[in-house]
Amino acid sequence: MLLIELTGVQSHTGKSSCSKCDQIGDYKERRVCFSKQIKNLRTDLSFKNRNDRSHHITPFKFRESILESGNFKMVSQFPLDPMHLVDLGVCKMLLQLLIKKSNINVSKINEKITFLSNLVPSEFGRICRSLDDINIWKATEFRQFLLYIGIFVLKDCVSGDHYYHFLLLHAGIRLLSCKKSYSSEANVAQQILEEFVDLFGNIYGDHLVNYNIHGLLHLTECTKLYGPLDNFSAYKFENHMQFLKKLINKLNKILQQLHLRLEERNSADFSCNKISKINSFNIDYKKEKDSYCFSKKLGPIKVIGMAGESGSAIVSAHCFFCVESYFQEPLESSTGLGILLANKLDPQLFKIEKDYIVYKYFSIPHEGKFLLIPILHHLFHEFSN
C-alpha cells in the first residue's frame, strides 16, 4: 500500500497495473486477468507524460508522486521484485493449483521432501515444509522448491504435462538467476517463460493469468538493466529486517530506537566490517551433503579428504564415471543449466588443488544415481558435461 502511494500507480489488482507495458486487463470470473502477450512498453518519458492515465491513481493522474518529484525514473528504476512476483506469486499459485486441480500425489511428494531433509547443503537453512503447510511457507521455501528440489520431488508425482510446465518455470528462472547465463541465455529464458505463460492459460484457465504470471514476460528485460534476479530481489532487504528487528527493545518510538542504535554502531565502527562471503562455500568431506562439487579439471566430483591450508589445500576426490542430462526439454539440463544425472563414482582417487573447485552441488540420490544441481550463488563458471 505504501509503495502505491509513493509511486502513484495502480496496485497489482488493477486493470492497468502492469508497470512495464500498457496492456489493459480483463475482468473474468471475479478477477483481473491479462493476455499472454506484452503490449506497448512503458518508458520513463511515457510515464512522465501520463500517456496512459489509467495506470495512475487519483490524485497522481495529474501530478507527480513523492518519488517522481525526487527524480526517480519511474519505469526503468522500478524493476519487478522476483521474491514477490516469482516465489510468493507464481510458484505459490502454481503449487496451490497443482494440489487443487490435478491428480497430484501429495503424500508421495511429502515423503520425498522428508527424504531430502538430511541432504540439504549447509548453504541452505533447512528443507521446505510439507505441502500440507504450503499456505504458511516462506518465500525461501518456494525458492528452494522452484530452483532445486521441485524437479526431483514432482517427477512421477504429477502428469507429464504438468511436470513439463513446471520445468519451464524452473529453467527460465534458473537461467535468469545464474550469473553465468542471465545475459548470454536471455533470449532462451524469454522464450521459455513465454511458453510457460502461454501454457499456464491453457492448463489452468486464461482467467488465472494474473499480474504475476504476466509479469514473468518482463523479467528478462529487468535482468538486462540490473543483472541476475538476486541483484534486484527483495530478499536482501527482507534479510536486513532481521538485523533491524534485533536493534529494537520496545514497541514505541521504533524509528528513534533504530536511529540511535545505528548511530552508536557507526560511531563504534561496527558497520560494514564483515568480510564478504560472496562466491565462498563450505566443502566438508565428512558430510555427504557438503562434499559434491564441480572441478575445472575433473568435472563433477565427490570430495573425500582435504589437507593443507584453505587457500592452497589439496583435495582428494573421486570423479563420476559418466553423466547425462536429468531432463532434455525444454532444454538439455546438463549443458543449459549444469543439472546432471551422474552414474557411479570412479574408484580411482584424484588429488587437485581446492582452487580448481568452482561450484558446489545440491546432491540427491536418485534410482542408484546422483542428481547434481548446481548451487546458484556460486556460479560464475561455464557448465560442462
Ligand SMILES: [Zn+2]
Ligand atoms: Zn506488461
